[in-house]
Amino acid sequence: MIEVDGLSKRYGGTVAVDDLSFTVRPGRVTGFLGPNGAGKSTTMRMMLDLDRPSGGRVRIDGRRYRDLDRPLLRVGALLEARSTHGGRSARQHLRWLARTNGIGEARVRAVLDQVGLADTGHRRTKGFSLGMGQRLGLAAALLGDPPVLLLDEPVNGLDPEGIVWLRALVRGLAAEGRTVLVSSHLMSEMALTAEHLVVIAHGRLLADTTVDEFVAEYAGSHVRITTPSPERLRAVLTSAGIRVGEGDGGVIEAHGVGADRVGELVAANGVVVHEIGARTASLEEAFMRLTGGERT
Numbered sequence: 303m304i305e306v307d308g309l310s311k312r313y314g315g316t317v318a319v320d321d322l323s324f325t326v327r328p329g330r331v332t333g334f335l336g337p338n339g340a341g342k343s344t345t346m347r348m349m350l351d352l353d354r355p356s357g358g359r360v361r362i363d364g365r366r367y368r369d370l371d372r373p374l375l376r377v378g379a380l381l382e383a384r385s386t387h388g389g390r391s392a393r394q395h396l397r398w399l400a401r402t403n404g405i406g407e408a409r410v411r412a413v414l415d416q417v418g419l420a421d422t423g424h425r426r427t428k429g430f431s432l433g434m435g436q437r438l439g440l441a442a443a444l445l446g447d448p449p450v451l452l453l454d455e456p457v458n459g460l461d462p463e464g465i466v467w468l469r470a471l472v473r474g475l476a477a478e479g480r481t482v483l484v485s486s487h488l489m490s491e492m493a494l495t496a497e498h499l500v501v502i503a504h505g506r507l508l509a510d511t512t513v514d515e516f517v518a519e520y521a522g523s524h525v526r527i528t529t530p531s532p533e534r535l536r537a538v539l540t541s542a543g544i545r546v547g548e549g550d551g552g553v554i555e556a557h558g559v560g561a562d563r564v565g566e567l568v569a570a571n572g573v574v575v576h577e578i579g580a581r582t583a584s585l586e587e588a589f590m591r592l593t594g595g596e597r598t
């Protein structure tokens with residue numbers, strides 16, 4: 303479990319993180335979302351003691367990072383900056399990490415295999431693509447078999463196949479009971495990966511909720527109806543107390559109501575309709591609404 307309590311970070315006049323409090327629980331993937339510059343990386347660096355908070359605190363399984371005994375066995379992290387020595391091979395890099403942290407050689411083989419680098423582990427990392435670099439970073443994060451994982455934008459540089467692979471890996475790690483925090487600015491990816499969301503903008507908490515609740519609360523679902531008699535349909539829906547809007551191409555949108563109720567109303571009032579469809583807004587739309595349209 304990761305507990306963030308009143309966390310703040312100022313860089314000169316810039317407030318990067320502003321009185322942030324949330325808890326990341328084990329057993330599920332928590333997505334850490336926010337537009338560029340929202341403060342995600344700064345928050346993650348403070349979790350790992352790489353940046354000193356201006357205020358507040360972070361606890362990982364009840365302790366400060368710096369007080370953790372053999373931290374690589376407690377917390378695995380993939381941060382945005384790559385920190386491998388280009389002249390070394392992936393295997394050498396992991397062996398060095400393992401040795402300096404009292405981790406056995408068997409784990410090096412296991413994680414190379416787990417991240418799909420078993421056949422390229424002997425190659426120098428200098429020639430690695432961004433995606434391979436991300437896989438190596440993940441291998442390093444997993445090396446100590448830690449119960450807590452912090453992954454900052456892990457899909458960066460991965461090809462579509464790699465993204466699907468990562469999604470399964472991350473969900474599997476959470477299903478094993480680990481605490482998994484994954485930052486991203488890709489809403490659609492988070493919708494498929496995370497069950498819980500922590501959303502921030504300008505360093506402040508905007509939402510701490512499940513993906514489903516987030517979409518329901520901030521995006522709002524509606525029913526789309528195509529009809530040759532829009533005025534008549536509007537009148538029927540409005541007199542039933544339903545809020546009506548207009549979508550693209552003259553489609554009527556009924557808000558705060560299910561498709562079943564709309565179907566009953568049009569049948570009872572003899573309105574001809576060509577199409578009725580329930581539409582659930584995407585996580586992307588919910589995010590845009592919540593952050594006031596800031597691009598990610």
Ligand SMILES: Nc1ncnc2c1ncn2[C@@H]1O[C@H](COP(=O)(O)OP(=O)(O)OP(=O)(O)O)[C@@H](O)[C@H]1O
Pocket residue numbers: 313316317318336337338339340341342343344345487
């Ligand atoms: N070392 C630093 N010195 C000065 N300002 C910084 C520093 N690190 C971050 N910032 C500023 O703090 C704010 C938050 O940045 P941060 O990188 O944490 O955001 P982010 O949500 O991770 O964004 P991105 O997705 O672009 O990485 C930004 O305004 C950034 O310019």
